[in-house]
Amino acid sequence: MEKKKELPLCPVETTVGLISNKWKILILRELLKGTKRFGELRSGIDGISQKVLTQNLRSMEEDGIIQRHAYPEVPPRVEYSLSDLGETLKPIISSMEQWGLGYQEMINNG
Amino acid sequence: MEKKKELPLCPVETTVGLISNKWKILILRELLKGTKRFGELRSGIDGISQKVLTQNLRSMEEDGIIQRHAYPEVPPRVEYSLSDLGETLKPIISSMEQWGLGYQEMINNG
DNA sequence: CGGTATCCACAAAGATACTG
DNA sequence: CAGTATCTTTGTGGATACCG
Numbered sequence: 545m546e547k548k549k550e551l552p553l554c555p556v557e558t559t560v561g562l563i564s565n566k567w568k569i570l571i572l573r574e575l576l577k578g579t580k581r582f583g584e585l586r587s588g589i590d591g592i593s594q595k596v597l598t599q600n601l602r603s604m605e606e607d608g609i610i611q612r613h614a615y616p617e618v619p620p621r622v623e624y625s626l627s628d629l630g631e632t633l634k635p636i637i638s639s640m641e642q643w644g645l646g647y648q649e650m651i652n653n654g
Numbered sequence: 655m656e657k658k659k660e661l662p663l664c665p666v667e668t669t670v671g672l673i674s675n676k677w678k679i680l681i682l683r684e685l686l687k688g689t690k691r692f693g694e695l696r697s698g699i700d701g702i703s704q705k706v707l708t709q710n711l712r713s714m715e716e717d718g719i720i721q722r723h724a725y726p727e728v729p730p731r732v733e734y735s736l737s738d739l740g741e742t743l744k745p746i747i748s749s750m751e752q753w754g755l756g757y758q759e760m761i762n763n764g
Numbered sequence: 765c766g767g768t769a770t771c772c773a774c775a776a777a778g779a780t781a782c783t784g
Numbered sequence: 785c786a787g788t789a790t791c792t793t794t795g796t797g798g799a800t801a802c803c804g
Contacts, residue, residue, distance in 0.1 A: 555754025564674040644665025729785045
């Protein structure tokens with residue numbers, strides 16, 4: 545997920561790169577609701593495997609749009625939340641959601 | 655590119671699905687500038703192969719966001735442009751571009 | 765609980781050649 | 785010019801097993 549740092553990309557690509565894949569969007573959606581534990585994300589996102597969830601969370605953390613907080617407890621507890629930067633994506637997610645709604649209606653009504 | 659119609663997806667996923675991949679975004683960027691011929695797109699998008707360009711154009715055409723117009727000439731001429739629906743994506747692309755710019759600056763300034 | 769480590773499958777992308 | 789047809793290569797995700 546994080547191997548290719550060869551880029552300089554155009555701005556749109558940069559943005560898309562951060563949120564493009566299916567899982568990242570779903571993770572963002574969950575975190576927009578508030579802080580979540582790893583297990584909550586896992587069960588809240590239908591069909592995601594542990595590996596893929598971890599990979600995406602790491603990647604998003606590297607990108608600086610989410611924050612990871614591990615509590616030194618037994619059993620372990622790890623919480624994820626949006627960073628300030630991540631919060632600034634909210635308008636974009638919202639506008640995509642609005643557009644998607646309109647598109648789906650269009651499809652359904654023919 | 656077009657095999658998976660198994661969905662009902664949430665609105666954000668729908669939108670992301672249409673524009674998520676790297677190539678589609680670059681194609682959209684080109685077409686936002688105006689109508690382009692196949693060859694113009696090919697040379698305007700660095701590194702894209704003929705096959706992948708074709709695949710993505712077909713997919714986007716199916717999704718209804720671009721239009722294909724083939725002129726019955728020799729040699730063939732095929733022009734691509736955004737559909738009305740495609741044009742409505744403009745605000746989203748723009749906001750992603752803005753966000754990406756800010757992000758890149760942030761990265762560069764540390 | 766929240767991971768990491770492997771192995772495998774399959775889809776997507778690249779390269780190349782050919783065509784209406 | 786604008787594709788299609790193949791073949792090969794790559795990579796992302798699924799399944800499983802194990803660990804601090």
